[in-house]
Amino acid sequence: MKRKVIQLAGRTVVLSLPQEWVKKYSIRKGDSLEVQASANQLVISTAFKSTASIVSLPTAGLNERSFRLAISGLHKAGYTEISLSPLNPLVLRTSQDMLKNLLLGFAVLEQTEKKCVLRTTGQDLAEQFQPSLRRAFLVTLSLADQSYEKMKNNQFRHLPELLELEQTNNQLTNFCERLLTSTGYTDTKQSCFLYVVVWNLEKIADDYKFICQRFYHSKKPFSPALLEIYAEINLFFHSYYTLFYTFSLEQLTFLSKEKERIEQMIHATPTATPEELLLLHYLFSILTKITDFSASFLALHFLH
Numbered sequence: 001m002k003r004k005v006i007q008l009a010g011r012t013v014v015l016s017l018p019q020e021w022v023k024k025y026s027i028r029k030g031d032s033l034e035v036q037a038s039a040n041q042l043v044i045s046t047a048f049k050s051t052a053s054i055v056s057l058p059t060a061g062l063n064e065r066s067f068r069l070a071i072s073g074l075h076k077a078g079y080t081e082i083s084l085s086p087l088n089p090l091v092l093r094t095s096q097d098m099l100k101n102l103l104l105g106f107a108v109l110e111q112t113e114k115k116c117v118l119r120t121t122g123q124d125l126a127e128q129f130q131p132s133l134r135r136a137f138l139v140t141l142s143l144a145d146q147s148y149e150k151m152k153n154n155q156f157r158h159l160p161e162l163l164e165l166e167q168t169n170n171q172l173t174n175f176c177e178r179l180l181t182s183t184g185y186t187d188t189k190q191s192c193f194l195y196v197v198v199w200n201l202e203k204i205a206d207d208y209k210f211i212c213q214r215f216y217h218s219k220k221p222f223s224p225a226l227l228e229i230y231a232e233i234n235l236f237f238h239s240y241y242t243l244f245y246t247f248s249l250e251q252l253t254f255l256s257k258e259k260e261r262i263e264q265m266i267h268a269t270p271t272a273t274p275e276e277l278l279l280l281h282y283l284f285s286i287l288t289k290i291t292d293f294s295a296s297f298l299a300l301h302f303l304h
Helices: 019-024 066-075 089-101 126-152 156-180 189-216 224-245 249-268 272-289 293-303
Strands: 005-008 013-014 033-040 041-045 054-058 081-085 104-109 116-120
Touching: 013 054, 054 066, 066 081, 066 089, 066 156, 081 089, 089 104, 089 156, 126 156, 126 189, 126 224, 156 189, 189 272, 189 293, 224 272, 224 293, 249 272, 249 293
Parallel strands: 054 081
Antiparallel strands: 005 013, 033 041, 081 116, 104 116
16 A cells, blocks of 8 residues: 655654554554664554454364364464364364464363364564574474484483474474564564574474484494484584574585585495484485575574
8 A cells, every 4th residue: 555655844754554554453642663664664563462363274074184284374374263163083182282282372262062262372472582493493402412312322212202302392483483474573574584494493303303203113223423423413403503693604604514524424324224224314304404594594694
């Protein structure tokens, strides 16, 4: 929409706000709005929340996988209330599990024989994003380090104990994606790159999860060469975490060379068993996903 600029009292320039937006966010005389200039854009935002955004999900015919994907997607999209109908044992069981392990800040608002309504119990605030993202990084780094220690010490049967860390990663990354969708980021140009970072971090945790799930039954120790690659990739991950918070082009260049060195180690490492080949596959996947942070990290640095 286009709106005309009004000149008042010499240098004062006024632009009227759209009435629909004012009503939606309950803007009143004397309220403070955040105004941010970005190139040829002027972004006006408010801390007020809009009225609840409600969606109904028809659950008939959905299996557990598709139901989980649907709920996760609606949560990330920023809906404050999700109505599920018809209600069946699969929907009830799965929604209860997701409330416990994924949907931060959601609870059952209403439940009858025919439907279940999930609703947020709090307010999504933009300032929650950075602390949640840092926690997501740290819990994933802990998953990486602890899984390596258990593999190195042949404590394979204890690997499933680490799956709670991956669930925490899912909670935090899902919540971060919801915040970027529902409240946005202070600098709107950074939002898309931050979303990529969060999405990629969740995928890295998935690969560590797969390692924990696939090798808990292992009997034989893995080769020292393979464990050395595991340790090198975890160190590489720690370095990228540091790069995110203290970015430098020199460090990014150094890490690109480190990736090449680790790749050479991977290509030179023989695998004696199918299990070792599978582990090498997951480690290479983790290395690739960590490197995928690079473009977003660089863009975020130059958008400050």
